[in-house]
Amino acid sequence: METSVRHKILDAYIDHLLMKGNQPTTVYAFCKELGIEEPEFYAHYATFAAIEQDVWMMHYEQTINKIKSLDLWPGYSVREKFLSFFFTYMEELQKKRSLYLVQIKQHRADLKLFTPVYLKKVKEAFELFSNELVKEGISTGEIKERTGITARYKDALWVQFIFLLNFWVNDDSPGFERTDEAIEKGVQVTLDLMSHSPLDNIVEYGKFIFKNAGKAF
């Protein structure tokens, strides 16, 4: 019974966004439209933003379930797992493009801040997911452990997430093919940076020169 009201609110809210193109003016107006009492609304959601977080979270969970159920998933490298995540995530977003665009456009400036309110829950989940994969990558040698930096990898991946979302919002290519390209190339670069790279040698060399500064000159 409880969940069905929650669902009803969620569905009605999505419907409102899609039809009107903006948030309901007040919770009161929304409840009246839906035919429920205000307290009933607050029993499930404190704000409209909380509903939006659920909308995005549902979509995120669908993506995770979908990719993890792929036969190929266990055999994928960490690089491929991230690629697979982003491709699927964007594909799913696309199916309800107008719904997501309405929400993104309402909080336009948020996307530049890297933590839009509606993505709060997704961010937490994605960071866990990233850490899990980074750990896997370190154990297989695909990702290099760097003291003090390994813990920030998840942040780099989140930046990638926001970048791709932004890219997709502005993509006007047929079938959003440009977004596919952005994912393919962007994720490769991010993973390249996380794997053993010439950068490590440069840093090592820098440290060496620093320690032995007197000897070279």
Next chain:
Amino acid sequence: MKEQNSMSVSKVERSMKLLGTGFKVGANYIKHYSQKMVNPHKDRTDLDEANASDIYDTLSHLKGSALKVAQMLSMDKGILPGAYSDKFSLSLNSAPPLSGPLIIKTFQRHLGKSPFEIFDTFDMQAAHAASIGQVHRASKDGVLLAVKIQYPGVADSISSDLKMVKPFAFRLLGMSESELAVYLKEVEDKLIEETDYVNELKQGTFIGDACNGLESLRFPKYFPEYSNGRILTMEWLDGQPLRDFILSEPNQDLRNKVGQALWDFYSFQQHELKLIHADPHPGNFLVDHNGNLAIVDFGCVKEIPADFYHAFFSLVYPPEGTGLPEMQEWMFQLEMLNKKDDPAKIKFFTSMYLEMIGLFGKPYLNETFDFGDPGFITGLYSFGEKATKIPELREARGSRHFIYVNRTNFGLYNILHELKAEVNTGKFSFHTGEIV
């Protein structure tokens, strides 16, 4: 194969790359001319090699249409100095493959299912690269299949890529932009056409069916139900790439057999179909263990308009008793001569063209022709070299249809020369009757 991880991201970046090469090419020229001041006998080979290598390095970092242009340039050996074309022919197989998830995604987007749901087996590792895509092995109901997947964004970037390659092309060919515009349009249209796999499927099926009666030729069967604009599924044909076949030093009979099949294929298309497979690159042919020739890529097909066909082959096969005025009339029709030309110019171009057609038409005019004869191909090349040095020929002339018709014929001559094949060239010939 190394998975791709450093493809240029944006148009800006790509422009930067090309710009960088422009500078390098400029620098090569400076180097060349400063050396030439010291040593006046220095020839252009070093310069051409240095340029070709820098251009190639740049183009290999690009994909899609830029790669395609590289391929086009590498075809016209007669027009471009040898050093350019040798470097460029490498560009064919240098594109790094797509990641696994992108392959799955492309399938899901375009056919609504993953390749594993569609086929019984599907190899995630690309068997080889095609210029704007990559080919995977698959099977269904016991039939081996070749599945070509196009790189995303290729079709979309052709026009912008071409814009960037343009200044380059002008520099290489030494022509002005306005002169070349109509030709580049032709190339652009064809390149865009090439990104439509539905079109390729139709063309391949049509030409395959039409050429059904020809000996020693094999065409793949296409599967429209597993194909669409970006994915093309066809029967997997076994065989050695033509280049490898040539390198394996086959005996003369085998060379002649393959050469004959190739010649018949092209002359049948020109004279009977008026529609030609316009990409005679060795990468598009396979030779099976029985010496049959398989044609595996129908992305680029050129329709030859009837009036062009008539004027062009009238020049190649002039009927007995044809006088100079008639020859010139055909040249006017083909836009090789222009009404605005003064008499001296007309005289000059007529004699140039007659020499050229005389060279070009040799295989067509004899019943049998030995493409192994080094005199023939070097004659063509040295005429090409000579032509690039004549200032009058710097201006763009000739109907736009020449681009692909020439590309086809010169490509064909090149392959037959490498095959050193002796071919009976008389089976299909110029006629003005009904087409098939």
